[in-house]
Amino acid sequence: MATSLITYRECLKQAIREALQGDERVFLMGEDVGHYGGAFAVSKGLLQEFGPERIMDTPLSEAGFTGAGIGAALGGMRPIVEIMTINFSLLALDQIANNAATLLHMSGGQLNVPLVIRMSAGIGRQLAAQHSHSWEPLFAHLPGLRVLSVGTHEDARYMLAPALLDPDPVIIFEYTSMLNLEQELQPVEGGVDISKAKIRREGKDISIITYGTGVYKALEAAAELAAAGIEAEVVDLRVLRPLDDETILASVTKTSRAIIVEDASRSVSVSSEVSARITENCFYDLDAPVQRLCGAEVPIPYPKHLEDAAVPQPAQIVSAIKKLLQHA
């Protein structure tokens, strides 16, 4: 089975199913997760398998069901709250930022919130400006949360389990554009480490630091660069909060150069933060200014070609790196 191809969507579904099977306290709730099978069919069939008490359709009120999830978590359950797409998360942001993220602190350490919130993020398939946000930086800004980004099939399959074991709230970003993407999947015993970034490809010439949809793009770019004699290292941040400084800095110290790639717009982004940490901590190891490739600072356009142009693509990563290394 290890060698057969599997979609990103199927990985997510298997992860949820495994969680439901493994722990009675786990349940999934959100808009259309039950009878409809999820807006993106991630939970299709789970209602039939686990019943309405564990696959729970909710009213169209993000504040309501996210708050209910927090209550359930406080009450000893291990809820998985699905927010259909990231744009709707703003309606739940008061619950997330003011309750989930702060209760442990406000209760003097008495009330932890073991809640997992999943949401679809990024550009989908021409979903236009209101459904194509890359707001990871927004959540990565909030103390009290652990923020994860699912950039690979491995993480889609094996990130949920450790997230549910976390005693505090975890936000997981999944990517609409990757749902149908097929890849081979190797089993990971005991889930992935959600405290560490992951080196997806080793290289010595430059570190491509990225997350989410950037990971496969960076790997594609790295493969093309390898043909040109440039060995790029691909660092999948994977955890956007708290950032794994150790892995990032070790990689940049090794390669002396860094380019940070993300779909989010450039200003006040994850890349801003990573760039700052690199210059703060390994300035004297840098052989070139830290580079960034980010989303354009525009509402994401509807037309396909403009949508593609609004976020970094592998060709841009390749040309930016070649330019930096003077091979262009």
Add this chain to the structure above:
Amino acid sequence: MLEYRMPSLGADMESGFLREWHVKPGDKIKKGDIIAEVETQKGIIDIEVFDDGTIGELLVQVDEKVPVGTLMAMIIPPGEDGEIKETPQKSAAPATTPTAAEEAWIATEPPPMAEKAAAAEHHVRASPLAKRIAEEKGIDIATIHGTGPEGAIIREDVEHAITARVAPVPEAPKEAAPAPPPASPPAPVAAEKPAPPAQAPAAPAEEEKARQATGASAETIRMAVAAAMSKSNREIPHYYLETRIDMRRAMAWLAETNKQRPVKERLLPAVLLLKAVAKALNEVPDLNAWWENGLQRKPAINIGYVVALRTGGIMVPAIHDADNKSLDELMQTLNDLIPRARALRLRSSELADSTITVTSLGEGGVETVFGVIYPPQVALVGFGGITDQPWTENGMLDVRPVLTATLAADHRATDGSTGSRFLTAIKNYLQQPEKL
């Protein structure tokens, strides 16, 4: 007015840092006076003046980087009138206050362009990593050509510069020979006995201390050696000659002479060798020369004597007018020069004036030395150890103390027959030690 310019203290030197003025405007000076201290890759060097006169004006600030050939001072020749311009800044005091520095600028009135260029030099566009490596390796980043983004100097450029300087390390024993281990006996001279009198070469710890005090590191000295030797092997077509010398008479004479002397005044075989070289050069003056746009014979015979530093690297101080020095004077000179070379405290004339080099590796047990010429000189004499060897003379076999002498010479300047005459002359002089 006479101009005093930054002297070159060796073919490998591009610039130095002025660390101290020993004179101030109005001071009377005479040829050979030490007027300043300049820090180079080889440590802090006392800079001598070449003329008699009065210091008219000092044009370089303490702690300034001074390229070779830069006008450093104006000197009023004896009997001439000249304006003595006071430098507002006290001599020997670093320019610390902005006012002093400003006033100095006004006093020296540098053309605006030069000022601009000097300022630009301080803003070298280089990556932090490149700067760090250059600093660690003792390379002046301003001399490196940048190939990075917008012409910035990047790691690769610094590494190229390092390779260019360190590259082809000559295989000749002189350079390849590691410095003697700290426990080994003093290294200055060819043969073993008697122990060098009155000479206390700096122990490695003291040598290290000296280096820290002078700013020269083992690495910068290594770089200086590497640069000179790379240039030599790149540019000089060497030819090599070798001869074996019967040292029976010389050693017997030396033993007899030393017997009658107090320990402090005893001679080492090295002085015999140096004297023989000096006398042979009188006969073959083409080897006492520099190659600079052709052969330039040198009137004075100044023998550069290779001193191995305990922690690696070499210094080659000059023994001035070696042909006019008696054996005793040569011995005194060695006793003075070698400890100062090890302490990295040499005078500029001692670093710059050599007209030929002698290297002696005998005490390490080596028999033959094939040297690399120190440019712009045209010859290097190598002496191995004096060892008992079978020797035939008049059809009879005997055991004699034998010395192997070699000559590495610049084939642009001379040919094998010249070198052969020179080595033969050395051999002959060593057969009559009492006449040296």
